[in-house]
Amino acid sequence: MQKYEKYWNIRFLLTLAEKMAYLCANYLNMKQVIVKNISIGDELLIGQVINTNAAWLGARLSDAGFQLYSSLTIGDSEQAIMDALESCTDADLVLVTGGLGPTADDITKPTVCKFFETELEFCQAAYDNVVSIFKRRGFQMSERNRGQAFLPKSCTYVPNTYGTAPCMWLEKKGVVFAFMPGVPFEMKGIFTDELLPRIKERFHAVPYEKRVIMTTGIGESFLADKIKDWEDNLPTFLSLAYLPQHGMVRLRLSGSHEDAVLLHETLDKEITKLLALISEYVFAMEDVPIERAVFDLLINKGLTFASAESCTGGNIAHVITLIPGSSEVFKGTAVTYATPMKTKILAVPAETIERYGVVSQQVVEDMAKGVRNLMEADFGLATTGVAGPSGGTEENPVGTVWIAVASADGVVSKRYNFGKDRENVISRATIMAYEMLRQQILSE
Secondary structure, eight states: OHHHHHHHHHHHHHHHHHHHHHHHHHHHHHSOOOEEEEEEOHHHHTTSSOOHHHHHHHHHHHHTTOOEEEEEEEOSOHHHHHHHHHTTTTOSEEEEESOOSSSTTOOHHHHHHHHTTOOEEEOHHHHHHHHHHHHHHTOOOOHHHHGGGEEETTOEEEOOTTOSSOEEEEEETTEEEEEEOSSHHHHHHHIIIIIHHHHHHHSOOOOEEEEEEEEESSOHHHHHHHTHHHHHTSOTTEEEEEEEETTEEEEEEEEEOSOHHHHHHHHHHHHHHHHHHHGGGEEESSSOOHHHHHHHHHHHHTOOEEEEESTTTTHHHHHHTTSTTGGGTEEEEEEOOSHHHHHHTTOOOHHHHHHHOSSSHHHHHHHHHHHHHHHTOSEEEEEEEOOSSSOOOSSSOTTEEEEEEEETTEEEEEEEEOOSOHHHHHHHHHHHHHHHHHHHHHHO
16 A cells, blocks of 8 residues: 555656646746847937837837837947847847948947857848849949848848848847847838737737826826825736826826736726826827817817917917818918017907007907907917017016917916926917817817
8 A cells, every 4th residue: 555655646746746847837938028129329329310219119019018128229339239238138038220231330240240159141031132122122232232141140030121131030048139220110110020920929928008198287296196095006917107298297007917808907997996086187098199189079079270379389280280181170370479460460459469468368368369250260279478588577477378269158368387498388388278279169
């Protein structure tokens, strides 16, 4: 009997060991993948070119269930590239952009060879791609471009049908390094068509979802105080980010969870709780500017507006006309920057301006009514103020802006102070003008 007990104990231990190994393998496969980004280019460091690649990659990765752990921007030097690659050896996946062109300053490939202890060799597939692109574009290929077909011997060539710079996939001690060209449209095409499918096949993606709530009319700190208790009681797999900008605050509620249904339902519940606390400040439930929210309201209600702008200098008109189809809701603008134009174009009485001053409630209300009548719109939206940095008075210091909205029911107006920075004043006045217009549309 003892002989059989010994046999069964051994069998039990073996079964237990198999189960443990299976669980460990599953855990390793399902753990959060560490993804890092390296952007190469002196032009990025000196501000000559804005690094949009890193932001785009971060967004696409999160949509696919991967989170960008860090993003590093470096110059075109061998030492900088070597140091950056060494700093990423604790990652699972490293996405590198830039430095793969045909010119002398594109030194990524030789440095990659040094890091991976390999050498360049001719790649026929890469060469054929370069030839086909030059043929398609009707250009003669130079010897310099032929050099783009030489790739690190240990790499896997990833096709680039968008340009001549190669894309390379290499591995070192379990870390995957993917090198892409820095030209944005090439990088985006390669990542979408070639790299993302490979990444999804190689790594386990944890379901990720986010919601964006757009607010205005309340500062970041006041907003945080208002929702503190709700935020403190969020489930551990959800996180809230405050993203303030001129005149508004974006709230991003996001999370990752293996159970995608649970994640989605929990986000729904938490958003419902949040809206009960701050609904009066919310103008959109997606990441859109306020003028887009106003555009949608006007379209849905079949209404129109026109603007009369002084201190905003046409910015109200500019942002709405960036939206396709805005002619359905926007009649036009009168940028009456010079004081006499307020009288000549908008019929603001000269005596009103003389008595109350150009930056006043009386003048802005007459401007709103004037442009509404002039352009036969449902709403007239007007601004007048002191954008700075000079021109302020004791009564109307720099940053003072009057905004008015006129409709068939009358006119509403309000005085603001948006600080001393000219660009900030114009931007915040534009946002608040649209918010006042939004409120009036909703009250119709």
